[in-house]
Amino acid sequence: MENFRLYWEFHKSTLLINWVASIALALLTMTPLYFPIATMTGGPFISLFYKEITAKNEYYFYYNRGISKINLMVVNIILNILPGIILTYIVLKCQAS
Amino acid sequence: MSSLLETDSILKSYGDIQVLTDIYLKCETGDIIGMLGRNGSGKSTLLKILFGTLTADTKFIRIDGKFLATPYKTKNELCFLPQHDFLPKHLKTDKAIELYLGKEAVESFFNDKTLTKLKNSKVSELSGGELRYLEIKLLLNTDSKFVLLDEPFNGVSPLLVGYIKSLIIESSKTKGIILTDHDYNNVLDVANRYCLIYDGGIKTITNKQELVKWGYVPATKF
Numbered sequence A: 001m002e003n004f005r006l007y008w009e010f011h012k013s014t015l016l017i018n019w020v021a022s023i024a025l026a027l028l029t030m031t032p033l034y035f036p037i038a039t040m041t042g043g044p045f046i047s048l049f050y051k052e053i054t055a056k057n058e059y060y061f062y063y064n065r066g067i068s069k070i071n072l073m074v075v076n077i078i079l080n081i082l083p084g085i086i087l088t089y090i091v092l093k094c095q096a097s
Numbered sequence B: 001m002s003s004l005l006e007t008d009s010i011l012k013s014y015g016d017i018q019v020l021t022d023i024y025l026k027c028e029t030g031d032i033i034g035m036l037g038r039n040g041s042g043k044s045t046l047l048k049i050l051f052g053t054l055t056a057d058t059k060f061i062r063i064d065g066k067f068l069a070t071p072y073k074t075k076n077e078l079c080f081l082p083q084h085d086f087l088p089k090h091l092k093t094d095k096a097i098e099l100y101l102g103k104e105a106v107e108s109f110f111n112d113k114t115l116t117k118l119k120n121s122k123v124s125e126l127s128g129g130e131l132r133y134l135e136i137k138l139l140l141n142t143d144s145k146f147v148l149l150d151e152p153f154n155g156v157s158p159l160l161v162g163y164i165k166s167l168i169i170e171s172s173k174t175k176g177i178i179l180t181d182h183d184y185n186n187v188l189d190v191a192n193r194y195c196l197i198y199d200g201g202i203k204t205i206t207n208k209q210e211l212v213k214w215g216y217v218p219a220t221k222f
Helices: A002-029 A034-040 A042-054 A056-063 A069-096 B043-051 B093-101 B103-109 B128-140 B158-171 B184-190 B209-213
Strands: B004-014 B017-028 B032-037 B058-063 B078-081 B146-150 B176-180 B193-198 B201-205
Touching: A002 A034, A002 A042, A002 A056, A002 A069, A002 B093, A034 A042, A034 A069, A042 A056, A042 A069, A056 A069, B004 B043, B017 B043, B017 B176, B017 B201, B032 B043, B032 B184, B043 B078, B043 B146, B043 B176, B078 B128, B093 B103, B093 B128, B128 B146, B128 B158, B158 B176, B158 B184, B176 B184, B201 B209
Parallel strands: B032 B176, B032 B193, B078 B146, B146 B176
Antiparallel strands: B004 B017, B004 B058, B193 B201
């Protein structure tokens, strides 16, 4: 549970960049469906790349609790998939109606 | 309970440059090892290898007889203070403490002349010295058996340096501590064992004159 809270904090710290990038893609292509898809695919990678460039040292916060970078990244991607699938379903439903 | 960290056969090179050549180091609970060395001698490299975030050409690290390939992945064995700030900037200080030490530890953690006013501040709002002090106190309050401190006195005011030294001495009752800093006077003051990284190897230092002998400080210093 303690570790999940650390994973969750890391995930939260990546959401802003992920969502901004995903919204930008949806707006630029005028395709709403790209937003949820991007939050599960390109968004997390852009966000993790941004963190790697600007806040690489913050990974030590997690290392000191026994959490590796690869674990943070995998959990981050997993945590983006569930809301991404729900959002995709909602967008598809809206488009169908 | 006393713990023992043993490292042996650490070799590290960057390209053709051999930075560390067969390092052997032993640290027990109660030890405060002051590691000195010129810029680029490999002090931070050694600490990162010990922690497990940097690979070595060869290494052998054991804690209490247990071989650890990537020490940091085994919780509560080792903590590491890197040279640069590591607390996530978006967090509030009390949240960071809670994540590490638990909710019940937050009040007592901030019951401290320096930190009491910083409770509930964002990490990004702290000064460099305040943040360094907070990070050091946080790591020394974890259950880790060993703490590696890379430049703990860097950018810290003399008053806070005094507090940090007190924390290190107090924590050494239950931990082994390895620290490195160019502020060698404070390192010599707080440590109870000393070593110098010279030419890729570790030299045990038993008196200050040896620092002159190995060319770490000018002869006029002592």
